[in-house]
Amino acid sequence: MIDLNGRNRVVISNVSPMVEEGRYPAKSAEGEFVIISADVFSDGHDEIDASVLVQYPDTGEWREHDMDPSFNDRWSYRIKTEKIGKYSFVVQGWVDHYATWRKGLKKKYEAGQDLKVELLIGADLLAQALSKSTSGHKKLLNSWISTLKKTDNTEEAVMLALRDDVYQTIRQYKDKDLITVSSELIIETERKRAAYSTWYELFPRSAATAENAHGTFSDVKRLLPRVARMGFDVLYFPPIHPIGEKNRKGKNNSLSPVEGDPGSPWAIGNRTGGHKDIHPELGTLEDFKELIQEAKGQNIEIAMDIAYQCAPDHPYVQEHPQWFKWRPDGSVQYAENPPKKYEDILPINFETEDWENLWLELKSVIDYWIDKGVTIFRIDNPHTKAFPFWEWMIREVRLAHPEIIFLAEAFTRPRLMERLGKVGFNQSYTYFTWRNTKAEIEEYMNELTRSPMRYFFRPNFWPNTPDILPPALSSGGENAHIMRLILAATLSSSYGIYGPVYEFGINDPHPGKEEYTNNEKYELKHWDWSKYTRIKEIIVRVNRIRQQNKALHTTWNVTFAETTSDQILCYVKNDPDTNNRIAVVVNLDVHHLQGAHVRLPLGELGIEPGQSYKLKDLLSGSTYIWQDEWNYVQLNPFEMPAHIFTIEPNI
């Protein structure tokens, strides 16, 4: 007659994590904790209870976990997501009649009221449980019922009724009819490297030993031990496909290339092939496959750059003219940002009526390289390709290959950045590159980690890229490079550098731009990989610190500490599983010594008030004994712009 179950009095609302009204899964990574929470309440004053039913991705089994109430009717359960795959969950809540009765009984007992009828009510509740019990509980329940029904010993009956084991037994027989169940939501757990990864970017063509020679995959193979020793586990190359010859750009993005100019790797495709081919000068497909395997042996994954765009001489233009926009003069529309023209790049028209074949072909590029051993894709400018394509493509790829990681190379407006995370990208470039002051860094980190973004946008912090030489680095020199590296590596569990220029102190901007001059995008470089630099030594140390401290393997655990100077930034990270406590103090002023009192959030770190504690600076090796919240720190950027402390209670 009335189309609902009207007896379900418990309300469940504001379930978290929930991304875009449940349309997208929330993200987690292997070993990370996720707090599942909801408002759970009922009318009236009855006691209620709540649990979460979780379907585990490995076994497919549903398990029930008790939720705990905090304040304002919020209930939560902290789950450690240990397996890759989808954790489905529903929150459920019910009125707990036995707990309600028991609570009332206790108060009435304490008030000295007559409890005869009350105890009979309790016996009825036990009898209801008895009627549902199938197991060895029957005998137990029967004996408890007798005790409650005995009228000669109220004291004994009350003591029984208040016993926790009695409560826990009854609790197993709750009336399933009256349980309210939320909609099903999903947490998708990705492999650990999706959340904790250390990236080094280089152009393979600049890896040659001989000056002026074009580097090859074999040259890169020789560099692998160096990359591994420096502590990087992802080695990322700009596109390795044939480079367009038509409208090729010269050095410094000039329109007049000269003989021998190699062109931009992002201008993809020529008569020798397109997105499924390898630029002949880099080597063969076999060389590339070998390099991937060799890297894997050294715990390095090769990240491939996928730029879905074409040089004018890409084979797609002839084979699939319907995937491009054609101009009335019979030419293909090139990329432009009027009045600027990018005539070496043809964008793909995602509004083509042949979109299904286009999507299938673009996905086949990914599948092709997965087949060759690639496990990580860095996607170039994903915000200039249709979002529905990414949603479909990433979902399909990850259904077959859940280990694949996609990094979104988008530096664009906030809603677009967020959307790429929602539709499936596992990592994203961020605004970190331009967040410099204490207030900027704190605000941005809080947005990333304490807003709903935490569940769909996983940051990867890059101090620089081949496209971006931020003012902080071009004006701040070596000190700034060290300081920004330490920030990236300790704020975010994934970070990366466009390595050679970073290591070797190159930071001349192209006039009027936030870009490197004589950019490697348009010319071969030759690097002296054996050269000593202070920066390199610190990179090695910082990456070792990251490896050895689990608190740095997640981004979500950052908490900022109060300091008495705008130039001194301080934050802590804690891994409760291993009691690994990290405090980082950074001097943001690269030109001057700065000092400040900092106030460590000791509660967050599990340090008792008044207890003294030992700090060991993992960068310098020095140790300190501190007590109480407030202590003084001073940092000289010409020595070391930061402390990375581990903290131990001083016992």
Place this chain on the structure above:
Amino acid sequence: MIDLNGRNRVVISNVSPMVEEGRYPAKSAEGEFVIISADVFSDGHDEIDASVLVQYPDTGEWREHDMDPSFNDRWSYRIKTEKIGKYSFVVQGWVDHYATWRKGLKKKYEAGQDLKVELLIGADLLAQALSKSTSGHKKLLNSWISTLKKTDNTEEAVMLALRDDVYQTIRQYKDKDLITVSSELIIETERKRAAYSTWYELFPRSAATAENAHGTFSDVKRLLPRVARMGFDVLYFPPIHPIGEKNRKGKNNSLSPVEGDPGSPWAIGNRTGGHKDIHPELGTLEDFKELIQEAKGQNIEIAMDIAYQCAPDHPYVQEHPQWFKWRPDGSVQYAENPPKKYEDILPINFETEDWENLWLELKSVIDYWIDKGVTIFRIDNPHTKAFPFWEWMIREVRLAHPEIIFLAEAFTRPRLMERLGKVGFNQSYTYFTWRNTKAEIEEYMNELTRSPMRYFFRPNFWPNTPDILPPALSSGGENAHIMRLILAATLSSSYGIYGPVYEFGINDPHPGKEEYTNNEKYELKHWDWSKYTRIKEIIVRVNRIRQQNKALHTTWNVTFAETTSDQILCYVKNDPDTNNRIAVVVNLDVHHLQGAHVRLPLGELGIEPGQSYKLKDLLSGSTYIWQDEWNYVQLNPFEMPAHIFTIEPNI
């Protein structure tokens, strides 16, 4: 093959207003403005456009309104909801190829580039519009196409392409295939009194002229002109049903009533009837119906109190024993808050297996009284009855009678208060009663008006009720009563008072409680309605100010002003339709004269910087000329604790 329309590049997200993921409608009232907004964006750099399609409740017709972009890809449209009923809406967004082309053309033109091919592209876009046009536009479009195709006069072609009328014409022929459409959401518009109402509560049984006589509906009829003159438009009575005789409470809630004690009106039902009957001493059903009609003639609606609970002698107990919980001793479970017992009240068991019949009967109570002319129901303790019942009942009642208003009398935890609003209550009691300091009032108002609550929780501010004599009133005397009344009446567009005690200066608390002693809930009172009080005169003035100033007819337009004293609260309200600008300044210190500089948000009020403006205090009649933002105010609570200014530019 791929199951979606992959060419729809525009994304629509975070649509507002959306209550509980769209499960419940957002609320508005006749004549109120609602901002419909959404994130609307596309990949890439194309221009996009967005509109909202609204289905109007009166005609059922769908109309399209352009949305305007603000920052961060947020688009909005401000709709005035003028008709009672449901406004359905969907947001739609699309890539605007003509606008994209036009913007590029302008830049290329300004850069002096060759435009021949560009103009042909524009001609193609016009030709696409032409192919869709069915009307008289064909000729126009053809002539524009010729102009763009003429190669001899680029200047003329560019000027044509940039013309706004050309753009507006093309815009009508957008490619419907490529429009992204959001899910449908609903704004439910209620009649004006749901949002703007002025309540007076009295016990009809205390309305008699003669001392010790039991008041009747006829006595109340004589008071109607007084209520109307005071500016109230809702007259609310405690329950008017037969009062239980079994376990009846005596004066001051005592368990030992004496002969003649009338009992609490909330202990409903005895041998003479229940929720569909009238307490015989108040009069007959005919008297009540007459009173309702007489009140309507004076623009007063009678609000009926519905308390879904029973005295032990309520007919339901015999007729529907299955709706109650029975104790093992054969008695019905009474209400309790252990160890306290309320033996005059039997709660209804909403978990009864006979819940459908229960719900139908409870709804029939409402229908019965609607049939007798009642249009407003004040629901007693709705948070102790099952939420699904309210959701169903209010929806069903309002389907047949959209004019009915339900006020939720819940003073409970935040999530429960909110839920009652979501499931359909049109008005709610609030925490205003206990918000006293400047910070408390500002924070609470901002929560009500600037959080998602704004769309489902409509406040009704009560300084007191028969259950609640807050410390501010019991300790603050007449000055406090005046100050709290002005706050309630100007912060919230709906407010009410439990009137007689408020007017006549009664504020003695029952020892240890926030409640009146010798509470009218348990005894007849006799009031001298003709007695002069300062409070009464101010109530009359304040209610007249409310009537005459449209800025006070909505709660959502409040903006707080900075002041230099914690004792001086200042806020403005603006009605842009009528240029009615109100500023209220209140001295929160009822014992001392206080002064402060206040900084009026002139931008909010449409006053130009540097312009002088005239303030007229509607309470005192005084006028002032102010200039600039900061001005000084001083208030003596023994004279008048507040200014209620209208503001006019001083021309």
